[in-house]
Amino acid sequence: MPLSTSSNFARPDDAFRAIVEAHRGLTEEQSADFDAALVLILANHIGDIDVLREALVLAKRRMIDGQQQQQQQQ
Amino acid sequence: MADANTHQAKIQFGYRRHPDQDRPGQSPAEHPVVIVGAGPVGLSLAIDLAQRGQRVVLLDDADRIGEGSRAICFSKRSLEYWDRLGVADRMVDKGVVWSVGRIFHGESQLYQFNLLPEDGHKRPAFINLQQYYAEAYLVDRISDLPDIDLRWRNKVTALEQRNDSVALTIETPEGAYRLHAQYIIACDGARSSLRQMVGAEFGGQVFEDQFLIADVKMTAEFPTERWFWFDPPFHAGRSALLHKQPDDVWRIDLQLNRYADPVVEKKPENVRPRIARMLGHDKFEFEWISLYKFQCRRMDRFIHGRVIFAGDSAHQVSPFGARGANSGLEDAENLSWKLDRVLRGTSPASLLESYHVERSLAADENIRESTRSTDFMAPNSHQEARLRKAVLSLAKETEFGKRMVNGGRLSVPCSYDSPLSSRDAEAWGGGPSPGCSMLDAPVSTRGGGQAYLTDAFRKGGTDFTLLSFGNGAAIDTPDGVKDIRIGGEGGLADPQGLVAKRYDAEPGSAYLLRPDGYVAARFRHPTRAGVAAALSRAAGLN
Structure with a gap:
């Protein structure tokens, strides 16, 4: 099964909000720790290495796009 | 590297002059196989070949065994191999049998694992046995086999590949002599001089963190299990390992940082308080102390003409997972029957290429596993440390977290995707598929x-x-x-x-x-x- 990128939540705003609120009141350091744990929990729930790898590629693309933009600005 | 006040059993062997040394210079003796290096791999390979009817010359540049804190964990697979070589009973009788490991984080246990949770196997998951005992028993076995000619203090100093043989120059206490062999098997360890002689690279990764390895002698009531700690109270922020060996000797492995000064850290007066903190007392003696930076490396090709590399000379791993000596023994069992057939002419020399193919797969798997373990113990970046912290903390309350904790994944035989295997033509719901090792019952x-x-x-x-x-x-x-x-x-x-x-x-x-x-x-x-x-x-x- 490939990575699903269609919208899966009936109410996507609720999902986004839930994550945002979980970070409220945390320091940068705590937020990063929190994200690390959350990623591992969700990755295990997905439980499919191919889907995980696809998700990693999709997320990583942001870093590459960001670097290219920075280079263009320089 | 031994410190002056460590002491350890040593067995000394005598150099003996061989008639090969008295032949006129123009007619060196011809041998089918010369094995270089009388460690566990070279000794086992020699026995295996001799049992198959081959005459073997085995050279070693030293004249004793028993130095160094080296391999201690021998796997079920290695014991099954040693069974065939007629030495497993002695190893198991002397060794400490174990199958359970425990992982601790801080003060508390995260989980425990059993490496052989079922009955009906002749050999246990693992034994711990000092490498010098293993070597001594193998040398004893060799004395029953007249086809093995074991020559101590014979150091290979030059190697010349010819079309149909290899010419070796060998230095002894009584001067140099020459030999010809159809095949040379280099079992001369991680610092292999034969590897240098064939001009091969040995590339890979060096881990920056240093590890203090101490073998201490004491009487203690700890169970015969492998205990591994992340961030223990006695060694804050780093990892520690405790494992029992025969003769009341315990292997202790403490992670130090990359900046630790090896000379200072190795001094017994500095090691003693660290270990006393761990054990809660200082009633122990040192058998051995050393400081390592671990490396994971391999040769690109294990076969160079008529010189074949096996064991640490071909591939090196960090010790977490007991994949060093055990994979070397698997090299020996893989190579022995192929070389025997080639020497007999019942298989073409190209069969040897499958040794390279199969054992390369195993080396890559062992390097991958031991690299992952070492990286988990010594994270490379702040973010890796953060992910590890998350795993350790999730392991307290979730099963998936426990299974992600990596305190060493212990050696199991590799399964080969091999040109020698025939694919299943029928449906199988289990059992070892082609390329896997047989199971006991x-x-x-x-x-x-x-x-x-x-x-x-x-x-x-x-x-x-x-x-x-x-x-x-x-x-x-x-x-x-x-x-x-x-x-x-x-x-x-x-x-x-x-x-x-x-x-x-x-x-x-x-x-x-x-x-x-x-x-x-x-x-x-x-x-x-x-x-x-x-x-x-x-x-x-x-």
Whole structure:
């Protein structure tokens, strides 16, 4: 099964909000720790290495796009 | 590297002059096989080849064994191999048998694992045994085998590859002499001088963190289990390992940082308080202290002309996972039967290439596993440390977290995606597939004697063997193939049904085993032609 990128939540705003609120009141350091744990929990729930790898590629693309933009600005 | 006040059993051997040294310079002695390096790999390979009827010269530049804190954990697979070499009983009798490991984080246990949770195997998951005992028992076994010519203080100083042989120059206390051999097997360790002589690279990764390894002698009541700590109270922020060896010797492994000064850290007066904190007392003596930076490296090719590399000379791993000596022994069992066939002319020299292919796969797997363990223990970045922290913390309350904690993944035989294997043509719901090593199980003989499948394989002569099940007529096996029959008239009995279960066997099923105990092919409905084709492929004949 490939990575699903269609919208899966009936109410996507609720999902986004839930994550945002979980970070409220945390320091940068705590937020990063929190994200690390959350990623591992969700990755295990997905439980499919191919889907995980696809998700990693999709997320990583942001870093590459960001670097290219920075280079263009320089 | 030993410190002055550490002491350890050593066994000394004498140099003896050999008639090969007295031949005129123009006619060096010719030998089929010369093995360089009398460590566990070279010694085992020599025994295996001699048992197959080959004459072997085994050279070692030292004249004693017993130095260094080296391998201690020997796997079930290695013990099964040593069984075939006639030395496993001694190893197991002397060794500390174990199968349980515990992982701690801080003060509390995160989880425990059992590496052999089922009965019905002749050999345990692991024994711990100092490498010098293993070597001493192998040397004793060699004294029963007149076809092995073991020469101490014989140091290879030059090597010249020719079309049909290799010429070696060997330095001894009485000067140099020359030898010719059809094949040289380099088992001369991680700092292999033969590797340099063939001009091969040894590339890979060096881990920055340093690890203090101490073997201490004490009487203690800890169970015979592998205990591993992340961030223990006695060694804050780093990892620690405690493991029992025979003679009340304990292996202790403490992670230090990358900036630790090896000279200072190795001093017994500095090591003692660290270990006293761990044990809660200082009633112990040091057998050995050393400081390591671990490395994971391999040669690109394990075969260079007529020089073949096995063990640490070919590949090196960090010690977490017991993948060093055990993988070297797997190299030996993989190479031995192939070299024997090539020397006899029953297989072409190209069969040796499968040694490189199969053992490269194993080396890559071992390097991958031990790199992951070492990285988990010594994270490379702040973010890696953060992810590890998350895993350790999730492990307290979730099963998936426990399984992500990596305190070393212990050695199991690699399965080979090999040109020697024949693919399954029928459906199998379990059992070892072609390229996997045979599984042990209890059997009983017609007289009612209890034994194991690995015994039957060994007694059959560790050649190509057809393991067949059921009550039909005996299969007409191709020449040279040994038979093990389970069930039926005259066959071994399967009293607990475990052979059939572990091999997913039905009446009529058959497995073709290679001389190293790996599965070459399996059949639901074997025919003579099908077995012959698989045999041909496994022997490198097509």
